[in-house]
Amino acid sequence: MRRFQTTAVHAGREDFTELGVHAPPMDLSTTYPVRDLAEGGESFSALVGGQAEAANPIYARLHNPTVARTERAIAALEGTQACVAYGSGMATLTAVLMARQAHGRHVLVVRPLYGTSDHLLASGMCGLEAEFVHPEDIAARRRDDTALVVIETPGNPTLDLVDIRAVVDAAGDVPVLVDSTFATPVLQNPANLGARYVLHSATKFLGGHGDVIAGVVCCAEEDAAPLRTMRAATGALLHPMAAFLLHRGLPTLPLRVERAQANAKELARRLQGHPAVAAVYYPGLGTVRNAELVGTQMCGPGTLISFEARGGHDAAAALMSKVKLMTPAVSLGSVDTLIQHPAGLTHRMLDEATRKSTGITEGLLRLSVGIEDVEDLWEDLDAALG
Numbered sequence: 001m002r003r004f005q006t007t008a009v010h011a012g013r014e015d016f017t018e019l020g021v022h023a024p025p026m027d028l029s030t031t032y033p034v035r036d037l038a039e040g041g042e043s044f045s046a047l048v049g050g051q052a053e054a055a056n057p058i059y060a061r062l063h064n065p066t067v068a069r070t071e072r073a074i075a076a077l078e079g080t081q082a083c084v085a086y087g088s089g090m091a092t093l094t095a096v097l098m099a100r101q102a103h104g105r106h107v108l109v110v111r112p113l114y115g116t117s118d119h120l121l122a123s124g125m126c127g128l129e130a131e132f133v134h135p136e137d138i139a140a141r142r143r144d145d146t147a148l149v150v151i152e153t154p155g156n157p158t159l160d161l162v163d164i165r166a167v168v169d170a171a172g173d174v175p176v177l178v179d180s181t182f183a184t185p186v187l188q189n190p191a192n193l194g195a196r197y198v199l200h201s202a203t204k205f206l207g208g209h210g211d212v213i214a215g216v217v218c219c220a221e222e223d224a225a226p227l228r229t230m231r232a233a234t235g236a237l238l239h240p241m242a243a244f245l246l247h248r249g250l251p252t253l254p255l256r257v258e259r260a261q262a263n264a265k266e267l268a269r270r271l272q273g274h275p276a277v278a279a280v281y282y283p284g285l286g287t288v289r290n291a292e293l294v295g296t297q298m299c300g301p302g303t304l305i306s307f308e309a310r311g312g313h314d315a316a317a318a319l320m321s322k323v324k325l326m327t328p329a330v331s332l333g334s335v336d337t338l339i340q341h342p343a344g345l346t347h348r349m350l351d352e353a354t355r356k357s358t359g360i361t362e363g364l365l366r367l368s369v370g371i372e373d374v375e376d377l378w379e380d381l382d383a384a385l386g
């Protein structure tokens with residue numbers, strides 16, 4: 001078995017020498033010539049039936065070789081048989097929720113979640129009944145029509161961790177979806193702990209350079225097939241250009257995460273000692289729920305830090321207006337450092353009670369640490385904190 005960094009560089013590129021290329025060929029065709037009608041018909045049926053590939057791609061909504069190549073590479077990083085890619089992380093979550101409806105309408109959800117995921121589930125707009133529970137109540141709340149358990153770890157934006165194995169045990173035969181965006185496949189592989197669906201907003205670390213919106217779900221082949229069938233019917237595709245950019249980001253994923261994590265460890269430590277900071281939430285400081293899972297479930301504390309500015313909303317808003325090097329923007333997992341205010345931006349669709357109960361206060365800021373020199377980052381933050 002190859003080691004992770006080698007897989008990151010070579011996955012989805014195994015056939016390059018044979019093909020006589022050194023970069024992934026990008027196939028932008030929307031349709032494919034069919035000379036042999038019998039073979040074309042068989043390919044059509046196979047792809048609509050959820051098969052990963054066929055002799056002829058037929059039509060780009062059914063299959064695209066560039067997207068399939070990127071999917072194979074990401075599956076290799078998560079250690080799953082398959083990966084299915086979509087036009088965004090939210091399209092990915094929607095697809096899994098829709099695919100699970102064949103098994104029931106009830107979904108158990110653990111908060112906190114990415115703001116829009118929370119909104120999607122709480123609103124019922126997918127035709128599902130989402131019940132928000134604490135992890136320890138999952139076993140008791142399971143019903144015959146429970147189709148899925150949804151968790152996110154590390155959770156957004158408090159960075160609380162959820163014990164994946166414990167949730168999988170409590171869920172019994174109900175599949176568990178883990179949104180593992182914050183961890184990346186570098187720090188955590190939920191499928192190894194029994195998760196059936198591993199979701200990433202590939203817009204974040206996998207792409208890594210702030211120039212592609214994408215989402216992926218990694219799973220077993222038997223779970224991927226219905227997702228592909230549904231994707232061919234609903235059309236929530238990833239464009240091959242986006243897939244190309246996503247694949248391009250993968251070789252440096254481990255390097256980016258390791259460097260950003262080293263920066264984050266240092267910044268978290270310094271923030272904790274800063275007089276303008278009331279609290280720092282970082283798995284590496286032991287200041288989040290289930291921090292002891294760092295070292296077991298997660299092989300490192302990650303690259304995101306949340307902290308509470310002393311002075312609440314006004315202090316947080318002032319800080320966002322004062323940073324010069326960091327980008328004051330939502331999103332995360334880019335090579336540059338981003339800072340944002342969850343209550344005012346990403347989590348503003350949540351009602352106040354939910355924000356309060358999940359620790360999203362008016363003074364909370366979330367920092368997605370990039371790969372810059374940590375001294376420059378600290379100078380910027382320290383100056384903005386005043």
Ligand SMILES: *Cc1c(COP(=O)(O)O)cnc(C)c1O
Pocket residue numbers: 088089090091114116117152156179181182201202203204213214215
């Ligand atoms: C960004 C994000 C999403 C949504 O992904 P998009 O690509 O923006 O649709 C879902 N979950 C988490 C944890 C995210 O950070």
